[in-house]
Amino acid sequence: MGKDKTSDKKEADKKNTSLRLDRKTLKALKIRxxxxxxxxxxxxxxxxxxxxxxxxxxNDN
Structure with a gap:
């Protein structure tokens, strides 16, 4: 039971990024x-x- 071609295409279209979150925020996000x-x-x-x-x-941020 492998991925179908549509899911492979969707994954190929995605790019990686990274971000830094406060430790408590990331923990709460993972739990959620x-x-x-x-x-x-x-x-x-x-x-x-x-x-x-x-x-x-x-905004003038």
């Missing part, structure tokens, strides 16, 4: 991912996509 039977990667990707789809707000 386990509780929701998902992965940290999927949670972060969902959050980033939602952020990018939301209206842009111009």
């Amino acid at each position: 991912a386990i509780e929701e039977d998902t992965s940290v990667q999927k949670i972060i990707e969902r959050l980033v996509v939602a952020y990018l789809e939301s209206p842009s707000t111009l």
Whole structure:
């Protein structure tokens, strides 16, 4: 039971990145991912996509 060609294509289209999170934040994120039977990667990707789809707000940050 291997991956189908569609999943292989989706994985090939992904690129790696890294980020640094506070130790407590990362631990809580990992626990939440386990509780929701998902992965940290999927949670972060969902959050980033939602952020990018939301209206842009111009801040002076």
